[in-house]
Amino acid sequence: MSVYGVHPTRYGNLNNEQLYSMFRESSYSKLDESEKLDLLQETVNRDSLERGEIGAPEVRFADLPANESGNASNGVINVNRNMSVNGVQSIEYDGQTIQHPVRAYNIETLNTVLHENIHCFQEQVIDGTINIEDIQKSAEYQSNGFTTSAVLQNGKYQLGSQYLTGETANGYYCYYFQSTERDAFLGAEEKTDTILNNIIEKCGTEPSFEAYKKSVEITGYHATERAAIERFQNLNFERGLNQTLMNQYFGMNVPVAPNIENAVKAEMIATYQGLHQQIAQTNNLTMKEDTKMTFDPNKPVSLEEYNATLSHGYIMTYEHMKTDPTLSQEEFVQQASAMSEKYHEAIQEFQEAQDIQNGVNMNEGIQSDSENLGAETVPNVGAETTDIEVSDGSISTSGVDNTDGIDNEGIDDSMDI
Known part of the structure; x- marks a missing residue:
């Protein structure tokens, strides 16, 4: 609550x-x-x-x-x-x-409450x-929540977490520079620095101020950024990291440097496995022996799971395209049609990667995670005929409750990362 x-x-x-x-x-x-x-x-x-x-x-x-x-x-x-x-x-x-x-500790405490309030x-x-005016940042935040997506890594799909906890060799940088943590670390550091400089100007300095400033020089945002850039040999590491998360969440295909994309995907999978192993351990302490559930981190993603995670991002994008005042009806029709094509291409690629036999009915048993959307029903975007109807004269959908605040405007598919 x-x-x-x-x-x-x-x-x-x-x-x-x-x-x-x-x-x-x-x-x-x-x-x-x-x-x-x-x-x-x-x-x-x-x-x-x-x-x-x-x-x-x-x-x-x-x-x-x-x-x-x-x-x-x-x-x-x-x-x-x-x-x-x-x-x-x-x-x-x-x-x-x-x-x-x-x-x-006095200044670390100030920094902490500012950091957490940004969250x-x-x-x-x-x-x-x-709602915020920065559409790009809103999209980044939306793709960095506590949700999952199906990650294609080493020729197979596995579930991955959209929020990263730093489980792999490169995990600390993935954790630190994912959009929500990036802005919390930098925003809190900048405001703390402003407050601290104002206090020093009025009252003079103290040993705790000097200790805090020294700590920031060594381990603060810009020092960590330099280390990440050196590690990945890429000035655009942070952009590539967050673009990978958006690609996964929204079903986009914006190019990202392979070493960055691979590191992020590995961290997504490792975070998901780590979180669910913790949940499994907790459950094992409280559940009766005959009802214990096991978690297999190597179990491949099913078509149902893939559809649920992929369709979530598409539905959110579609819903906010509907309310975007900058899109003309013609532009909306074009983007919605292109989005539908991308969805079916992604499903086909998934089936080919998993070597699913041609006789499988891809609509059977597939449901989107409507509870996470706050909707009673959602369009079955995996069906041959979708609940999203687009025509020159009218645009309609059924059963989707527009409860989230994300907009895809301003995300450039040609971004060089």
Whole structure:
């Protein structure tokens, strides 16, 4: 259940300069837990307003793993209590708990809540709560949610995750520069830097400020970007990464450098396998022996699974083409027809790759994931006759509830990545 809303704090009457000055180590260290929580909540309240979010997420302290400074979901931002309240990082090693101080915990905490609130902003863009003018970015976010697609790798299809967790040798860069994390890392870093420079200008510097700035120089966004470019020998690594995710989600075929595309696809598969192995392990702890479900990471994708993942992207693109005021009726007809042809070509390629016999009925038992779309029914785009009807005189569809906020305008199929 989402808890976006109004979350008043004791600091609501302060101006921004007064509020952010409380992140000085000399001030922050004197606040008790409830005062620190109010400071973080008020910071998120104002950041949410600036970003155009509907309501603000609720900030909470939580006992998170040492390597997780925060997370966000369904309108809640969880912040690592040990780091933000106590200024320490606890690590379990050889049966013992080892604690060491986080030198810039006041500024790291500021960066964390800004980072996580950007994820909350993205969540509202993806679910259609808010719309943004940047159509390319909206498409990137939509293709980077917690959904799956069928990935063709080494001659066979396997299910892959559209969100990447960093499971492979190149996984950290795939995780860091996927669109949602890219913008959260960079956006939080830039705003933290602006706030920090304003505090220094008014109040002078402190050891925690210098420690934070040194950390950014070594491990921040631009340092990580340089490392990724060197690793892949491609200045357009980030663009290629996110284009691969869009290609997978929307059924596009924009060219991407092979080494980047292969790395992203491998990470998609590894992330999916890792997530589902975790789910399987959790289920095995709670389910009776005779009802346990097993997960086979090498099991090939079925035609039904492939159709479900492929059709989802096509349906979303079609629905938002319908509401795009920049498309003339003639352009819509042309794009919808081309999209239908691409779909059938993709199904045929899949069948050939899987060596499916010619006698298989591709419509039998195939359903799209309408629950994820929030729709009662969706067009069966895999059928010989589709529920999408396009003609010179009228354009109609049946049963699709337009609930997501994605638009394909502005995505250039000829992009050189």
